[in-house]
Amino acid sequence: MIHHNDGEAHRPGRIEVVCGSMFSGKTEELIRRMKRAKFAKQKVEIFKPALDTRYSDNDVVSHDQNAIPSTPVETSSSILLLSSDIEVVGIDEAQFLDMGLVDVCNELANRGVRVIIAGLDMDFRGVPFGPMPALCAIADDVTKVHAICVRCGNLAYVSHRLVQNEKRVLLGEKMEYEPLCRDCYRKAVEAEEAAKAEEAAKVEEAAKAEEAAKANT
Numbered sequence: 001m002i003h004h005n006d007g008e009a010h011r012p013g014r015i016e017v018v019c020g021s022m023f024s025g026k027t028e029e030l031i032r033r034m035k036r037a038k039f040a041k042q043k044v045e046i047f048k049p050a051l052d053t054r055y056s057d058n059d060v061v062s063h064d065q066n067a068i069p070s071t072p073v074e075t076s077s078s079i080l081l082l083s084s085d086i087e088v089v090g091i092d093e094a095q096f097l098d099m100g101l102v103d104v105c106n107e108l109a110n111r112g113v114r115v116i117i118a119g120l121d122m123d124f125r126g127v128p129f130g131p132m133p134a135l136c137a138i139a140d141d142v143t144k145v146h147a148i149c150v151r152c153g154n155l156a157y158v159s160h161r162l163v164q165n166e167k168r169v170l171l172g173e174k175m176e177y178e179p180l181c182r183d184c185y186r187k188a189v190e191a192e193e194a195a196k197a198e199e200a201a202k203v204e205e206a207a208k209a210e211e212a213a214k215a216n217t
């Protein structure tokens, strides 16, 4: 953790990114930073993509008195319109927002706003996700947080999808994804590919048997 910028008051505009896989504590870290800013009497607000409806619409946090107000937005440009008097802007699940978010964050930081972004660095195939790589590039500070690999206990690096679905945006919790380290992820993908090949061979065999049966009648 970085200590030289822990003071909350009078901080100039800056961009902070908290990235990592699912279950790595990205949102918790975002909320921790937002709460500290709130204790310092700063005006804070969290924005999140409107499609992320796993949590309540109006706050990202549990319903305690420290809940941080949160506003769903359809596009990154809405953040600019809605944060005119906000001192600390939080953005959760930033990977689902458009590339315009890069310019929006720069503009906010240039205005003197502290911007804290949390998001998935990679999708379930290990490909950099949406605006996240560009946001890491323009950030003053990047924190990569890690989940624990559920198979071996090492630090995880990717969210492996447990259901076969090629759609990139699939929201879910522990039923659909598992955090895996690089080694276990590679093994899991190899096993899936082997299973697919076996399935395809079975289908082919069945078709051949059917054909042979037809030829015999």
Ligand code: ZN
Pocket (backbone or CB within 6 Å): 149, 150, 151, 152, 153, 154, 180, 181, 182, 183, 184, 185
């Ligand atoms: Zn592992």
